[in-house]
Amino acid sequence: VSVSIALVYPDLLGTYGDSGNATILAQRLRWRGQEAEVVTVLAADSVPAGCDLYVIGGGEDLPQGLAASKLNAGRSLHRAVDNGAVVLAICAGFQIMGEKFVSPGGEPSEGLGLLDCATVPSRAPRAIGEMLVEPSPPWQGHGLGVLTGFENHGAVTELGPGAHPVGEVRLGVGNKDGTVEGAVAGRIWATYMHGPVLARNPHLADLLLSWVVGPLTPLAPLDDSEPDALHAERAQRAFGERRARGPGSRAGRSARWWGKAAGAVRRRGDGAS
Amino acid sequence: VAVGRGLGALSRAAGRGSGSVIGGHAILAIEPAALGVLAAGRQVLLVSGTNGKTTTTKLLASALAAGGTRAGNGHVVTNVQGANMPAGLATALAAGPPGAPAVLEVDEAWLGRVSARALPSVIVLLNLSRDQLDRNNEVRHVAQRWRQACQDAPGAVVVANADDPLVAWAATGAKKVTWVGAGLRWRNDAAGCPECGGPIVFGPGAGAGGPASADAGWRCQECELCRPRPDIWLDTTVAGGRAALSTGEMYPLRLRLPGRCNQANAVMAMAAALGAGVSAAAATDAMTAVDEVAGRYATIELGAVRARLLLAKNPAGWAEVFDMLAPAPTPVVIAINARTADGHDPSWLWDVPFEALKGRPAVATGERGTDMAVRLHYAQVEHELVPDLVAAVRRAGKRGPANSGPHQQVDVVANYTSFHQLLDQLGRAQGAG
Numbered sequence: 001v002s003v004s005i006a007l008v009y010p011d012l013l014g015t016y017g018d019s020g021n022a023t024i025l026a027q028r029l030r031w032r033g034q035e036a037e038v039v040t041v042l043a044a045d046s047v048p049a050g051c052d053l054y055v056i057g058g059g060e061d062l063p064q065g066l067a068a069s070k071l072n073a074g075r076s077l078h079r080a081v082d083n084g085a086v087v088l089a090i091c092a093g094f095q096i097m098g099e100k101f102v103s104p105g106g107e108p109s110e111g112l113g114l115l116d117c118a119t120v121p122s123r124a125p126r127a128i129g130e131m132l133v134e135p136s137p138p139w140q141g142h143g144l145g146v147l148t149g150f151e152n153h154g155a156v157t158e159l160g161p162g163a164h165p166v167g168e169v170r171l172g173v174g175n176k177d178g179t180v181e182g183a184v185a186g187r188i189w190a191t192y193m194h195g196p197v198l199a200r201n202p203h204l205a206d207l208l209l210s211w212v213v214g215p216l217t218p219l220a221p222l223d224d225s226e227p228d229a230l231h232a233e234r235a236q237r238a239f240g241e242r243r244a245r246g247p248g249s250r251a252g253r254s255a256r257w258w259g260k261a262a263g264a265v266r267r268r269g270d271g272a273s
Numbered sequence: 274v275a276v277g278r279g280l281g282a283l284s285r286a287a288g289r290g291s292g293s294v295i296g297g298h299a300i301l302a303i304e305p306a307a308l309g310v311l312a313a314g315r316q317v318l319l320v321s322g323t324n325g326k327t328t329t330t331k332l333l334a335s336a337l338a339a340g341g342t343r344a345g346n347g348h349v350v351t352n353v354q355g356a357n358m359p360a361g362l363a364t365a366l367a368a369g370p371p372g373a374p375a376v377l378e379v380d381e382a383w384l385g386r387v388s389a390r391a392l393p394s395v396i397v398l399l400n401l402s403r404d405q406l407d408r409n410n411e412v413r414h415v416a417q418r419w420r421q422a423c424q425d426a427p428g429a430v431v432v433a434n435a436d437d438p439l440v441a442w443a444a445t446g447a448k449k450v451t452w453v454g455a456g457l458r459w460r461n462d463a464a465g466c467p468e469c470g471g472p473i474v475f476g477p478g479a480g481a482g483g484p485a486s487a488d489a490g491w492r493c494q495e496c497e498l499c500r501p502r503p504d505i506w507l508d509t510t511v512a513g514g515r516a517a518l519s520t521g522e523m524y525p526l527r528l529r530l531p532g533r534c535n536q537a538n539a540v541m542a543m544a545a546a547l548g549a550g551v552s553a554a555a556a557t558d559a560m561t562a563v564d565e566v567a568g569r570y571a572t573i574e575l576g577a578v579r580a581r582l583l584l585a586k587n588p589a590g591w592a593e594v595f596d597m598l599a600p601a602p603t604p605v606v607i608a609i610n611a612r613t614a615d616g617h618d619p620s621w622l623w624d625v626p627f628e629a630l631k632g633r634p635a636v637a638t639g640e641r642g643t644d645m646a647v648r649l650h651y652a653q654v655e656h657e658l659v660p661d662l663v664a665a666v667r668r669a670g671k672r673g674p675a676n677s678g679p680h681q682q683v684d685v686v687a688n689y690t691s692f693h694q695l696l697d698q699l700g701r702a703q704g705a706g
Contacts, residue, residue, distance in 0.1 A: 010461070011461060011464035011465075012464060012465060014461065014624070015403055015406065015411075015462075016406065016618065016620050016621075017620035017621050017622060017623035017624050018620070018623075019623060019624065020620070020622075020623025020624075020648075020651075023623070023651055023652075024651055027651050027653075042464075043464060043465075043472050044472060044474075060411040060412065060413055060465075061411065061413070062413060062465050062466075062467075062470035063464065063465040063470065065470060066465055066470050066471070066472070104470070128617075129617065130617075150617070150618040150620065152406060152618065194618060194620045195618075195620050196620050196623050199620075199623065199644070199647050199648070199651070226643070226646045226647050226650045226658070227647050227650065229643055229646075230643045230644060230646075230647045233643050
């Protein structure tokens with residue numbers, strides 16, 4: 001059977017190339033002999049409840065509000081999540097998954113309530129730049145190396161006890177203040193990382209796919225030399241940025257992790273050559 | 274001002290670029306209101322938009338030089354090198370003869386501030402789409418600032434693309450508008466209404482009616498905003514395109530520049546030129562003479578390789594470039610950087626349907642060539658990664674069909690800073706033989 005990947009409202013939430021994540025997920029299945037189709041759901045369409053995986057991207061304030069109200073009215077995404085569908089939600093998509101987010105006017109707006117988190121306005125400068133995240137222990141066991149991405153958001157997100165962060169921030173701002181990034185609950189993976197995130201982190205793509213189809217064939221049949229090279233290039237660049245910021249910064253801490261992550265990058269880099 | 278002019282000459286003499294910005298910075302440091310002083314006493318036309326600024330500026334400047342007022346004796350002050358923020362504008366104005374009309378391209382984010390000082394008689398608004406999002410954040414914020422700029426310039430005629438909902442919304446703030454049906458191929462930034470956030474539908478009959486252009490009609494499903502009736506539009510039903518006026522007159526464009534987007538730029542330029550008193554015939558004749566714009570569309574020979582240079586720096590730009598590419602199997606080089614002027618986040622590469630390149634050998638290059646290679650990998654386009662720009666062009670030449678004659682034709686598509694590096698490096702490689 002074909003794996004169906006819904007690309008939700010790319011005309012509203014697709015400002016930062018995040019639709020590439022759907023392309024990547026489908027292609028990584030096809031290369032392994034698994035049929036896959038991307039179902040593009042435009043704002044004028046109704047969201048199907050029966051897809052295996054949903055990808056929701058980043059976008060601007062007005063379209064974000066429109067997307068949230070449409071998803072809340074239709075409830076298809078809620079039904080899909082109840083039935084065990086996997087969701088990858090990015091930036092504005094991440095924010096609307098929570099209990100509340102910021103409306104274009106700056107007031108609190110009702111989110112989808114699928115994640116235990118709340119997004120509120122921030123007085124800090126907009127978070128823009130390269131990110132490096134060390135995945136939390138639960139995901140490290142799934143072959144997830146250091147994650148690289150590019151963040152670009154104004155509001156900040158507080159996690160409740162029902163959501164687990166994707167990981168600890170080593171470069172960048174992440175959810176709020178440079179401590180943690182993203183939110184995971186059940187089969188929902190929410191993150192501030194653009195890039196798109198799955199182009200830079202092929203191992204994350206495979207983790208999400210394994211939630212849909214079970215353990216994947218090891219990467220052997222897949223030529224990942226270029227995606228791995230990109231991962232190594234961006235992570236190494238971020239290490240350089242950390243080093244340039246000096247030992248006094250938050251980024252300068254955690255020498256133990258440093259060595260580990262650098263090793264992971266080297267290994268991936270080796271695979272690319 | 275004399276100080277700034279002197280500095281410009283000095284910075285040119287010192288070999289630091291073309292001297293276009295250093296002198297301007299000095300001028301503005303000494304006199305912050307210098308833009309207003311330098312612009313005073315001349316006719317000023319400003320051109321802004323995400324794509325097509327430089328080309329439209331050049332087309333409009335040519336039209337004005339040929340058939341404008343006699344104030345400048347055929348001389349038009351312009352910043353065709355693309356230095357389009359206040360310092361670059363001040364330099365251009367300081368270097369030009371007093372009283373000569375000025376056609377200036379202005380960075381989208383700076384339009385309001387420049388307009389408030391330079392008091393233009395015409396403001397040309399081409400289009401708005403995602404570009405350098407790490408600097409501009411949201412396209413709608415730019416549209417909002419444009420709307421304010423239009424409101425604050427009651428003396429200006431705003432020449433606006435009626436087919437772009439964000440532009441049309443911004444221009445409704447203006448006192449006097451010339452609406453142009455210039456078309457809009459990339460619509461993914463205009464799906465939500467800039468007025469109310471409601472969905473916008475595109476299609477014939479969805480606008481305020483009036484003559485059809487290439488993309489006739491759009492309207493918001495939830496508020497009153499819809500495509501205004503154009504005064505002049507691009508008619509693409511004839512080869513090469515023509516400008517159609519609501520009076521019934523038609524003017525074939527006969528451009529040497531390729532592509533639909535340049536026909537659209539020419540119609541925008543023509544609308545502005547008509548507003549500045551140039552005759553339509555003089556404008557079209559003058560625009561025909563333009564064959565390259567700051568290196569764009571130029572062909573550079575590198576040994577046996579004949580490389581045609583194209584600029585595309587965002588998805589809307591790429592949407593127009595696919596049409597201009599030589600047919601498969603002509604190789605294509607794609608050069609990607611992510612410096613400040615490009616935007617630090619090249620994830621827009623995933624908004625471009627590079628799958629359409631299948632059948633053409635591709636070479637990814639530039640400082641972010643790896644990002645491009647991964648994009649082509651997933652698009653399943655046969656490709657190589659060659660980080661060095663000149664080496665990439667040479668490599669592409671070897672990937673073309675074997676029987677292509679003495680010259681190896683290659684299309685090179687670069688984004689902003691990689692384009693400038695390419696011009697520079699290809700020029701030097703040519704000199705070296």
